[in-house]
Amino acid sequence: VLYRQPMKLAVLGSGPSAFYLTQRLLNQLPATTNDAVHMYERLPVPFGLVRYGVAPDHPDVKNCTNSFSRAAQDSRFELYGGVSVGSHNAAQEHKRTLQVSLADISKHYTHLAFSYGAANATHLSSVHGSAGSPNRIQRGVYSASEIVGWYNGHPDYMHLHDAIVNDLMKARKVAIIGQGNVGLDIARMLVTTDYTKLAKTDIPSKVLTTLQNTSIKHVDLIGRRGIGQVAFTAKETREMMHLPHVAMQGIDKHAMHEVMTQGDAQGDKEWRAKKRILSLLSDGSTCKETEATRTWGLKFLLSPIEFVSEGDSLNKINFAVNKLTQSAPSTSVIGSEPATQSPPRLLATPTDQTHEEQYDLVIESIGYRSEQIDDIPFDASKGVIRNSGGRVVDDEGANIPNVYSTGWASRGPVGVIASTMYDSYSVADTILQDLHNDDDGATPSTRLDWAPSIKSPQQGVPQSVQDYAVKWRDWERINEAEIAQGQANGKIREKMLTIDEMYEVLAR
Ligand code: FAD
Known part of the structure; x- marks a missing residue:
């Protein structure tokens, strides 16, 4: 087996496109390598439009979160919730939400995947x-x-x-x-x-x-x-x-x-x-x-x-x-x-x-439409990240090595969860293919301060993220509290309706 540098991937977003990508990658990569997948989500709770778009009277559609939660048990995975990446909407974010620029995040990673949806x-x-x-x-x-x-x-x-x-x-x-x-x-x-x-x-x-x-x-x-x-x-x-x-x-x-x-x-x-x-x-x-x-x-x-x-x-x-x-x-x-x-x-x-x-x-x-985060190449007329089959390209069409996009941010706001899944699987396969292909092909025509640090990523995650983000085990506590309240009310769950309430559970 040829030596390969471990893949350290930051996925932006925690909706179906982010989770199907993660699931496929973790399934396909040998568990013995030092690869890591870190998911950054602006809300303290995961699952994107599965939690906040799919209508409440369609509970079966939400069952996909069971398999997402199984994928999250993998030791190579971590969630960093309550972290909004990019400065585009800083003013609107909740005071508890951590605001981090893409450049600050990318220093720590060899790979980036933009899966942040199109919920506007x-x-x-x-x-x-x-x-x-x-x-x-x-x-x-x-x-x-x-x-x-x-x-x-x-x-x-x-x-x-x-x-x-x-x-x-x-x-x-x-x-x-x-x-x-x-x-x-x-x-x-x-x-x-x-x-x-x-x-x-x-x-x-x-x-x-x-x-x-x-x-x-x-x-x-x-x-x-x-x-x-x-x-x-x-x-x-x-x-x-x-x-x-x-x-x-x-x-x-x-x-x-x-x-x-x-x-x-x-x-x-x-x-x-x-x-x-x-x-x-x-x-x-x-x-x-x-x-x-x-x-x-x-x-x-x-x-x-x-x-x-x-x-x-x-x-x-x-x-x-x-x-x-x-x-x-x-x-x-x-x-x-x-x-x-x-x-x-x-x-x-x-x-x-x-x-x-x-x-x-x-x-x-x-x-719905997506939005540009920091200066990610964005096609404003289509409202999607510029990409070719999930490989992000710059404004001249040159491939930006190790940077990918999936889901509604990548393809536009059409398609059900199943089509989002197929898209993410195919992008995961592209990432795996590129991983085994040491030559990453074209270099971008412009210098990007947020390009991932392919050869020497910094250890861990930014200190503020390490200190303040909502990790998967924290979400599990919010989840358990919601389910318990739901049981008391004779229903699947009683969602917490404010970010303050979510952090209060974590402070207990
Ligand atoms: P999303 O699910 O939107 O996930 C994106 C995530 O990124 C969100 O959690 C968001 O908070 C996060 N994010 C955004 N910006 C940032 C940032 N700057 N930093 C960090 N995180 C960020 N499909 C079905 O199959 N059945 C249905 O019944 C169904 N009902 C739907 C109802 C509605 C109202 C809508 C809008 C869609 C519905 N869909 C349904 C489609 C389905 O929801 C989408 O196919 C799917 O959610 C797209 O996944 P995604 O991961 O690309 O985006």
């Missing part, structure tokens, strides 16, 4: 009154990350609790802008009446109480394109159609028929998956509208142009009515990879018609 909401910033505009309406306008963060007990969003309670108590009719799975999750959480089931999950008790007491009667999911472009998956659609006491209001049968006929003529693989979803929608809900406690609907070809307030609350939304037009095929080049042609897409083009509708609450669910 994309905003309708050009829409007057929206969450992203300077004229944001004070009440009744939220982004998906705010609502999802709130119902999942994310400490970054709990300051919104009182405002959300206030708005949900008054709102009868809700608009969700966007027709993807996140929008569907939010709609389901707002219209479900199965509180007995929900009460046993990890939903924060005060969130459940709020949901039980809302005035909501109807939720619309609004898309800028047509029925054929809904971005739900079949499992989530089926679940929505079978919710007890909840009915979908009729869908435009004529438009549906037209899309079905066109799709059948096309007949490709993508269409077959889409057809399953459209058939589910077309079949209608199991609950009849006349017997429903709450209803929901889909609206198409509408783009908000203005959220209109009455006082400081939302009153109605003005929409542009769109038509579908076909884009020209486009060519894109990523790093040194060959150019790819993307097929023409159907675009929403506004007509001169508008539509006005009364709503009490609006939630913008039009996607």
Whole structure:
């Protein structure tokens, strides 16, 4: 066996992409070597969107954390939680969160992996009154990350609790802008009446109480394109159609028929998956509208142009009515990879018609974006770290040796946990391949003060990290306390809703 320098890897983030990468590497590397994987997470608790994105009524999806926790038992692994890497959002971090620059971390490592996700909401910033505009309406306008963060007990969003309670108590009719799975999750959480089931999950008790007491009667999911472009998956659609006491209001049968006929003529693989979803929608809900406690609907070809307030609350939304037009095929080049042609897409083009509708609450669910940490090469137009198959490249496309990216930060905010897993496995395999290939290939064209110290990394971790970070055994104590409180309340766990509470457990 050829001598190889031990790999000392810092992974930024502790969501599925970070854990699947870690798991694969630790499984494949011989346990006898001095390799190490250190995971840096800005929150004192791990698992990213599994804990704070996946809806509480999908506990099975969260089972992946069991295998993550097994991987964390490996003696080559350590978690450094409560450490936010980079100076990009220092001002917003909690006072207990340790702020460390990437350059300070990288001195200690031979390898870096950026797996820090894409959990910031994309905003309708050009829409007057929206969450992203300077004229944001004070009440009744939220982004998906705010609502999802709130119902999942994310400490970054709990300051919104009182405002959300206030708005949900008054709102009868809700608009969700966007027709993807996140929008569907939010709609389901707002219209479900199965509180007995929900009460046993990890939903924060005060969130459940709020949901039980809302005035909501109807939720619309609004898309800028047509029925054929809904971005739900079949499992989530089926679940929505079978919710007890909840009915979908009729869908435009004529438009549906037209899309079905066109799709059948096309007949490709993508269409077959889409057809399953459209058939589910077309079949209608199991609950009849006349017997429903709450209803929901889909609206198409509408783009908000203005959220209109009455006082400081939302009153109605003005929409542009769109038509579908076909884009020209486009060519894109990523790093040194060959150019790819993307097929023409159907675009929403506004007509001169508008539509006005009364709503009490609006939630913008039009996607997520990643952010640049320090000066990591970042493609701002795509909102991803510049990389070629998981190898991070500089702005000229040259490979930065021993630096990798995985998950939503690398590929953009699309894909379920399973696709994130495949991505991380493939990046892990690339790392293993490069490890055995001593010549690391191209050198970056610019000097980077945060490049890893490939030949002579400093021992251990930065002193402040060693002294203050939340290690895996600390997280286990938080975890045990949450589970114990959950048992007392007859549920899976009762999450701690503030960072202070988490540190209080550790101080005991
Ligand atoms: P994340 O899970 O976001 O993890 C990134 C981690 O990095 C976070 O813990 C974050 O705190 C940390 N971090 C960020 N910045 C820093 C920093 N500067 N320093 C240190 N740490 C940092 N998939 C399913 O299969 N089923 C579902 O039901 C499902 N529901 C979803 C619901 C929502 C609302 C969303 C948004 C996604 C859902 N997904 C679901 C998709 C799934 O969550 C993603 O595929 C997956 O979480 C992406 O993993 P990731 O590791 O790239 O990012």
